Amino acid sequence: MLGASYSSGAIFAMKPWFGDHRKNYVGVLLTSLLMYVFGLIYAVFMKANFVIDTNPEKDGASFLQVVKDVFRLSRAKECLATFTKKRPNQGRLRLILLITSGAVCDAALFSEDGIAYQFAQRVYGLTEDAYTSLLTLGYIPPTIATSIGPSLLKFLGFSDASIAIFGCLSLSVFFIIRGIFLSIRGYIAGYVIGSCGRISNVAIRSLIVSTVDSAESAQVFTLSTALETIVGLGATFLYTSVFTLTITHQPGAVMLLVGSIILYPLAVSFWIRFVQI
Incomplete structure (x- = not known):
């Protein structure tokens, strides 16, 4: 970053x-x-870390035949079946909640780009060059925290669910501080105090992996990526709409709203940590 x-x-x-x-x-x-x-x-x-089932009858298939085979409708049904089949220990509900939680965290982080510069320009009065410099400075704490945070928390004995709780809290604070304190100091404080926000996605993905078999991981993350794209489009619309409506009187409202939405993945993480485990 x-x-x-x-x-x-x-x-x-x-x-x-x-x-x-x-x-x-x-x-x-x-x-x-x-x-x-x-x-x-x-x-x-890349090499797969599990054995891939092969079909000798398709070894001689042409490129066009392979494309038709990959994109046939039954493939989508097979992918969706991964989420609908019953799993022990409420695994199906757990998987759905985790994937939607990951999509919310991902959308909250990356969809902000749609208004980030306009927000800095209108609220802080920054030019393009000043914003780029400030953003680079702001990225230093999250970069360090994301690099060493998960390993450090694991060393301290935190479970993946506990790390997800910690990350979601940090992510929510990341937005709420910048929504309340509309100054450059507030902007920097948000990045410093909320520097572990990106760990939420790391921990949630780890929980997803522990929920499904290794052979299902590709299907699960393919569908979760598609869901992240769809939720991201909705989040971009939410960011721009709320920002446009509130910029005159309460420009921090959009940040406060997103910080509140992060309570959903936070609640899911609490459920897995204190109810399931």
């Missing part, structure tokens, strides 16, 4: 690489594209 924030701001401020644009948008997009291509190549050559 820290490297991405700093480098994207630096690339954005460069002289446009192509055409007579006002800003170097194309440079940022091309750099991002190259990173995604690198990730794609890396993923292609």
Whole structure:
């Protein structure tokens, strides 16, 4: 996050690489594209940590036949069946609650980008360059906390559910502080005190993995990624709508609302920690 924030701001401020644009948008997009291509190549050559069932009859299938086989309707039904089948210890309900909780945390974090600069401009009076510098500074505490937090909490004996509770509390505080204290000091305090907010998603994903068999992980995370995208679109609409309606009189309302919504994954984490375990 820290490297991405700093480098994207630096690339954005460069002289446009192509055409007579006002800003170097194309440079940022091309750099991002190259990173995604690198990730794609890396993923292609990854080795599965479990045995994959194969069908010798399909070894000689053409590329078109493989595409048709992958995208047939029954594949979607198989994926959905992963969530509808009964599991011991209320596993089906647990899986659904965890996946929706992860989607809420993910949407809360990443959908804020839709109003982040406008919020900083209107509330703090920051320019583009000043906002990029402040954001890079603000990313330092979450970067450190996300890197060492889970391992440290595990070392202290915290379970995954306890780490999820801690992360969700931190994430809620991350938004609430910035919604109450509408100043640059409040902005920095939100990033420092709420620096462990991203751990919530890490812990929730770990709980999901412990709920399903390893062979089901790909299906589960494929559907959860799709759900995160859908919830993210709704969250972006929520951010922009509330921000537009409240910017004049109560600009922090959108942050307070999102901080309150995080109570849902927090409640799920409490249920798993104190009811299920």
